[in-house]
Amino acid sequence: MVIPGEQPFYASVTGNAPELDACRILVVDDDASLRRTLPRALAREGRSFDESATVADAIAALERQRYNLILLDYRLPDGTGLDVLDWLTRHERDEAVIIISGEDAIDAAIGALRGGADDYVRKPYHLAQLQRTVESTLHKTTLEHANQAMSQRLRASERLHRFLVESSPDLIFTLDTEGRFTYINPRVTQMLGYERASLMRRPFSTLVMAEDVDRINSLMFARGNTPGESFNVELRLRRNRETLIEGGVESTTVSLTGIPMPGSKGRISNGLYGVARDISERKRAEEIITFQAYHDQLTRLPNRVLFKDRLELAIAQAQRRTGALAVMFIDVDRFKLVNDTFGHAEGDTLLRGIAARLSTTLRRGDTLARLGGDEFTVLLPDINHPEDAEIIARKILEALSLPFRLEHGDFRATVSIGIALFPRDGDTAEDLTRHADIAMYQVKRSGKNAFRFFDTELNAHYRERIALENDLRLALERAEFELYYQPQVSMKQHRVVGMEALLRWNHPAHGQIGPATFIPVAEEMGLIGDISHWVLEQACAQLALWRKEGFDDLRMSLNLSPHDFSRKDIVEMVTECVHRHAVPPAQIEVEITESMMMQDTIGVAAKVKAMREAGLSVAIDDFGTGYSALAYLQKFPVSTLKIDRSFVRDLDGPSTNPIISAITGIARGFGLHLIAEGVERAEQAETLRILGCDIMQGYLFARPGTAAQATAWLEVAPQPAMPH
Template sequence: MNKPTLRTLIIEDSEDDALLLTRYLQQTYELIHVRVDSAEGLSRTLKQGEWDLVLSDHSMPGFDSFAALQIVQQSGRDLPFIIVSGAIGEDLAVAAIKAGAHDYLLKSNLKRLIPAIERELQAAQARRTHFQSEQRFRATFEQAAVGIAHVGLDGRWLRVNNKLCIITGYSEEELLTHDRPSITYPDDIPDELNSMQQLLAGDVPSSTKEMRYTRKDRSLVWVNLTWSLTRTSTGEPDYFIEVIEDITKRKEATERLRLFARIFDTINEGVVVTDASNNIMLVNPAFSVITGYSATEAIGKNPRILHSGLMDKAFYDKMWQSIKKTGRWQGEITDRRKNGESYVEWLSISTMKDERGEFSHHIAVVSDISERKAAEERMVYIAQHDFLTGLPNRMMLHDRLTQAIAHAEREQRKVAVMFLDLDRFKAINDTLGHLTGDKLLQVVADRINSVARTSDTVSRLGGDEFAIMLPYIENADDIAMIALKLLASIAGPCVIDDNEIEVTTSIGISVFPEDGVDSESLIAHADAAMYQAKGNGRNNYQFFTREMNRRTLERMLIKNKLSHALERNELFLLYQPQVDLKSGHIIGAEALVRWDNPLYGKVLPAQFIPIAEENGLIPPIGEWVLREACRQNQAWRKLGLMKITMAVNISSVQFRQKNLGEIIKAILSESGLTPSGLELEITESVVMQDAEAAILLLEDMKAMGLKLSVDDFGTGYSSLSYLKRFPIDKFKIDQSFVRDLTTDTDDAVIISTIISMAHSLKLKVIAEGVETAEQLAFLKQQGCDEIQGYYFSQPVSAEEFTKLLSSGSGLCKL
């Protein structure tokens, strides 16, 4: 039978005693031993090998068992240390045991040696096993990837590992001075206490909770806390063991996934995920809303179920080439919904690759842009068409004309442009109102379209101006034929809101390439030709000539000069006397504006007033006329001359100014003229345009003390019911009736009627344009109150008028 090996270090100064001891041990063990008898020898031998046991004599020369025990202990080795001595007292033996010796016995009684050795070897093995277990636990505890802690029943930390310190941001020393609730997020403490009570009550063997800790830097960390209760051998609660895992990143990732899921389910764009074979794997609700296909209907299908048939094979080939080459594609595409309706979408496709770098999925994002496309098309339509008539506007005309010119140039053909302007449309608008005018424009647009060919472009340029672009023209006769048809079509009877309206148009024509090689010049030259047609009596057409272009340029120059006329003091007033027929004395004057330009000389009102109206210059010019007329009248009064009334014509533009009353008050205050010294002449058509509003404005002016007269009376469409409500002082008979009253009985009857009606309304009457004695005699016979005209005096300067007033000039008695 094999003996167990025993590696023994014997501390003995007596060789005989050592021999005796070894022979005794060899009876039981395969003995390996070394004898030493000094501290140096013991230290050296401990370092040289592994030992199972130390047997030491107590008393040796210069050395004893206490010193030997201390050396063994300092070596860090856990070796059984047994004292075998010839003589050791009880007190020394007890002291040795207290110092760390495991046993002692006498050399004279070795029977107890083997049992003592066996006992201490087993004890040493047990200690080593326990130590190794403790080391493994400590390594696990300290090196664990999760936090581990022992927590007392009072909640205080008893032991914590390094990972828990990292999770919480506290050092080990800091944690051991805290309790667990001090770092638990306040909202989570009740749940934590509840779990603790369940463990203490034995309701559950362990508990796992997700909760939050407050780190040292006050940030929050999510942890997964698993804890159990350790009990004593008697079953009493001892302490809690906690395993704490930092799940902050996992929680954030989970929250991101939840967010992505919510985004996936709630975004307005459709999302489609397909596999490598392009079969649909996943769709979101927006996809179903856009396409009409539910997720059940779409999953497993190929996206070809959405093809509208409107995109050709070349389109899809190019799309897939881009996807394969770059991994992505985006663009506009027309697909078809489940109900068969086609729609426009913005499609973005990207790809995903697997770990081998091969395409594994396609992700498509679909935006239904049908409404946006429709809105864009509507905006383009609005930008290119007139809102009132639906005709192409100036911008579209220019675009089409430019294209037609380019085509005609290649084909060596002609293109014509017709510029149409309705005759006397302003009078219709002022008399019957803008609503009636708009309806008339719509009727005219329809009539022009009825004559135009399908290849022509009919356009409304603004106001009462229309243009027609005629491609594929062979000769001037063809153009003239179309122009005649237009004149005839537009001039037909027109009844709007029970009003029968006579409407005609003037047409100007320009032709490519003779009259211009671009759209701007062709339209401008057609416009110039239209003005020539107006000048030739209206309701006709004219082809453009170079002379017309010269006059058009002249109009542009006049416009530019006129815009600076006021600041350069080029405007001045003439005054035409108004004479009382009973006394023959001058009782008033009409202020008439004139323009003296260094380049053009004295420009007649008929030349510059229409240009001023077209370019918004009437308000400043009109205000200047009022101011200068009032200033001059007050100047005459200061000279002690006869007090007369200054008549000033108010245009329709001025009459519609909201601050007209304030302007007049300011001018009267500035000049010092009393309100009764100013008479405002307002045309019949202006006051009838919005009669109710006109009455209110006229009443305000009358309340100021101004005199009011209706100019050009008899040329408009006055209602007697309104006339008697107008707070006016005078009718002014238009010179068109006075001119032929001695030869035209109708004019004479009209004048007689006007005078009679005015007097019945207790109004005065003044006739303008009186040039002959016969006209004067007739007017006086009919009871006309006042006259104005060349028979007495043409318009004169302020100096000349001063002389007339000073001399007391008047009409001779008939």
């Protein structure tokens, strides 16, 4: 690693110097014989020699090459050896120099040594003396070079480590045995806003937030601290208030690693080395993630998980104190209408507004949570009486009485509230929430915009409902459904002209169950489509069988659920089944309710028209109960009207039945078939006959029966005893 602004230490040490394992020697002497003999006398493995006779030649050689050693004669033809020494000094060269001279004057030796020569040998000399001087000088030079390289390495290492510490993104510091700063790097200014000089000799604890002081002191000054054994802790360091901008955070959260430093004896701590890393961003991210995990993102309210945690804690506290609490389950009425009409953005605005108003009705210790969609829950701890929860419920209804201003206009929101009490209605979070939910649904079914407390009868009802749902899911698979048939009798022809297929469920435990009990459940569960398809298949198959037995003109009536008409392929499903069983379409009559006809929310008219174009008959069941069906007969090309049993039940005579008279007139006017259902008495049948209704069905003729019983009725039509 190279420190900015510095050269690598190895470059300054080696430069262009010769390698230490190869020794190059320059012999400078005007005596040619000496220049030849010295290399032979000083020859060693790895040594090489160059020679020069003058100062100029020597300087030229030095400009071309670096040497480990120069053997330099004092007297030269163009100067003295001092000239070479002077050149070496000016050019900051580090070659070792031994002056070889015949000068007797001491001044020559002094001048040479002062000029930078490493040694001085006077001529004549013994060869051994020269060899020792050369060996000693080379050895000393090698040591000096090694020492110089080591010193430069140490200086470079020191610069490197100082650079790393001074430039570290972490706060690095040392403390003495009393916890006072002895060193702190510049990062402290950026991290905490202090000048580091102002912190020297100050206790580290002055930077620690008061809540964390005891904890960090217990770690720093623990008796068991051993040099080299580190500890890690998260704490908050105080920022310099003088440098804080308005609204700035007063502390920085750091992850601190502390390492006790060895003292003079190697086992007693001599202070602390610390590294503190700023983890504020990480902690903020963790807080955001934690908040998102336990809060609803739209309303910022606690979510289902956090509500359950708080409820379980409140239950535990109430059990210890023998106290009570309440749980509310709140559902927004008609919320889907807002989403479908104005869009989900407006729906979100409404939910935020509702959450804000709900919050204003609660006490300080209460918890309001959003479970999802338009469902909210409320925890009311520490209530003394059920009336306390009732007061809150009334406040909620009142708070929502004013309209909410949405982008497309005002909307008045109402809610249905179910309330469960601890310990009366349950002792677990799941039971209390579920029971409050059950009570809320009862409010929904009773008209909405109200509250209700849970009671055990509701629980029993819902347990039965769940059991019924579970059994209903398996009813088709277990072949528990059966079609019963009720004859439609022509009074003029004295025979059965039609059969209405009526579904029964042969429950293995509860016996036969009528459609009024399980069809609404099947519609809510989304099973009605499969059940209707089964009814259609069975009815068509039975009609095909009766046709083979000779009853060619028999008509089969069957009921379809309003939910069936939400299917895009309802017409194709019916016509395909009819064709597959080779039944004339006109002999299949599909019954729809008058209320479904009047609402026409799912394009019923278009599907009825398609059925009629396919040749199928379509009857309006319970005709007359809507009181406005006449306007829809132009729109719906139906083929049959069925007079509702509520009109037939009260028949006493022709003069007292204007509604039935009107219905018979409507049927004649539109050219429609007319069937009266629910005929139970002979007087009713006679009155209907007089009013112009020929085809009837009801207990007067036969109760719904099996296919075998229905076959017998086809052979011998059931006849009522008519009054005279």
